[in-house]
Amino acid sequence: MNIGQAAKSSGLSAKMIRHYESIGLLGPATRSESGYRLYGRNDLHTLVFIRRSRDLGFSLDEVSRLLALWLDRTRASAEVKSLAAKHIAVLDRKIDELTGLRETLLNLVNHCHGDHRPDCPILEDLEAGIVSPRERTD
Amino acid sequence: MNIGQAAKSSGLSAKMIRHYESIGLLGPATRSESGYRLYGRNDLHTLVFIRRSRDLGFSLDEVSRLLALWLDRTRASAEVKSLAAKHIAVLDRKIDELTGLRETLLNLVNHCHGDHRPDCPILEDLEAGIVSPRERTD
DNA sequence: TTCGACCTTCCCATCGTGGCAAGGTCAAGC
DNA sequence: GCTTGACCTTGCCACGATGGGAAGGTCGAA
Numbered sequence: 001m002n003i004g005q006a007a008k009s010s011g012l013s014a015k016m017i018r019h020y021e022s023i024g025l026l027g028p029a030t031r032s033e034s035g036y037r038l039y040g041r042n043d044l045h046t047l048v049f050i051r052r053s054r055d056l057g058f059s060l061d062e063v064s065r066l067l068a069l070w071l072d073r074t075r076a077s078a079e080v081k082s083l084a085a086k087h088i089a090v091l092d093r094k095i096d097e098l099t100g101l102r103e104t105l106l107n108l109v110n111h112c113h114g115d116h117r118p119d120c121p122i123l124e125d126l127e128a129g130i131v132s133p134r135e136r137t138d
Numbered sequence: 139m140n141i142g143q144a145a146k147s148s149g150l151s152a153k154m155i156r157h158y159e160s161i162g163l164l165g166p167a168t169r170s171e172s173g174y175r176l177y178g179r180n181d182l183h184t185l186v187f188i189r190r191s192r193d194l195g196f197s198l199d200e201v202s203r204l205l206a207l208w209l210d211r212t213r214a215s216a217e218v219k220s221l222a223a224k225h226i227a228v229l230d231r232k233i234d235e236l237t238g239l240r241e242t243l244l245n246l247v248n249h250c251h252g253d254h255r256p257d258c259p260i261l262e263d264l265e266a267g268i269v270s271p272r273e274r275t276d
Numbered sequence: 277t278t279c280g281a282c283c284t285t286c287c288c289a290t291c292g293t294g295g296c297a298a299g300g301t302c303a304a305g306c
Numbered sequence: 307g308c309t310t311g312a313c314c315t316t317g318c319c320a321c322g323a324t325g326g327g328a329a330g331g332t333c334g335a336a
Contacts, residue, residue, distance in 0.1 A: 004282065011267070014283090015325070034332055036283055048267035056264075057239045060323075070261050080260050081252035084243055091240045095233055101195045102229045105222055114219035122218050123208050126194075129149070129186035142313065152314090153294070172301055174314055198292075 003029075006039040010047035017047065025050070025064055058087060141167075144177040148185035155185065163188070163202055196225060 007014040018037075020026045026046065029037035039047070049070060053063040065083060069075045111121040145152040156175075158164045164184065167175035177185070187208060191201040203221060207213045249259040 002283070013324080016323080018285090019324080032283095032332095034283080036332080045265070049264050052264045052267040054323090056243060057236070066261070066264065070265070073256055075256045075258075076254045077250055077256060077258035077260075078252040078254065080258045081247055081250040084247050084250075084260050088240055088243050088247065091236050091243070095236045095240065098195070098229050098233050098236070102226055102233065105194060105226050105229070109219055109222050109226065112215055112219045112222070114216040116214045116216065118211055118213045118215060120213075120215035120218045122215075122222050123204070126187050126190045126204065127183070127208065129190040140314070151293080154292080156316090157293080170301095170314095172314085174301080192292090 001039050001044075003037045003039065006037075006044060006047060009044055011051045012047055020050065020060075023060070025060060025067070056087075057091065062087060139177050139182075141175045141177065144175075144182060144185060147182055149189045150185055158188065158198075161198070163198060163205070194225075195229065200225060 001009070003014045003017055006012075007017060010017075012020075017026070021029060021037075029039060029043065032038055046067070049067065050063055053066055054060075058066060062083060066080070069080050069083075108122045108125055113119070139147070141152045141155055144150075145155060148155075150158075155164070159167060159175075167177060167181065170176055184205070187205065188201055191204055192198075196204060200221060204218070207218050207221075246260045246263055251257070
């Protein structure tokens with residue numbers, strides 16, 4: 001099948017499939033006589049694997065390692081588990097970070113009258129440039 | 139003071155201060171005879187405002203609007219509150235998204251033996267390309 | 277043959293930041 | 307005076323992952 005169909009079937013965009021090939025995440029696709037990229041069942045399988053990995057938030061670099069493990073029948077599942085665990089740790093850190101910001105902002109918003117008057121604790125906070133955001137939950 | 143001192147005092151990098159000027163977030167700085175940017179007390183105040191806003195996760199576009207409100211003495215605090223509330227909503231969405239991914243991954247990791255054998259539920263999931271609404275975020 | 281849908285490559289934009297290069301300026305020490 | 311090092315200037319390139327679009331080739335059906 002051509003790239004358009006492969007894109008539809010995998011959920012990736014044709015643009016991204018070409019990009020993945022250009023950065024070496026995918027090997028060069030077979031070409032038709034006229035130069036069109038051709039994808040078979042195995043290729044499609046790989047594309048789906050990539051899409052699912054991206055959907056789970058893995059970076060292209062991580063996807064690349066996951067792909068290698070997937071194709072390596074002598075892999076130890078411990079390696080995959082470790083990669084996924086590291087990714088979870090990254091997610092945890094991000095979630096904590098965003099949650100901290102959220103709390104600070106919520107606090108400020110709750111203290112703001114939100115009426116026609118100009119006085120605003122939110123702006124006052126921004127103005128003060130408080131250094132440790134997480135501790136600012138008064 | 140020169141840009142280096144302004145950077146140190148505000149917590150921004152000199153690079154970013156120049157960038158903010160180039161995109162119009164900051165007005166053109168006063169210049170010394172030799173072309174050095176000069177920053178006074180008010181300028182520093184603004185830089186600190188920007189840094190704090192960025193620290194709270196506002197985009198440069200939002201910072202721009204916050205700055206305008208800050209400088210507008212006839213502002214209604216409701217406008218600031220609304221802007222902040224919208225930002226909280228964005229944070230909420232992101233947190234939900236990441237939490238969803240985290241849960242899925244944690245589940246997979248917990249089901250993986252993580253030993254020397256190749257069998258791995260994580261790879262099996264990626265292979266299957268499961269699409270659940272919770273995780274289809276892009 | 278023509279038309280529309282597809283494909284190709286290549287470049288540019290995003291967002292926010294860092295890095296580096298080539299050059300100008302300034303203040304301190306000799 | 308002159309050198310040195312720290313600072314400043316502008317400008318371009320890079321990241322990560324993706325989208326947009328231009329300019330042109332190919333295919334299949336009417």
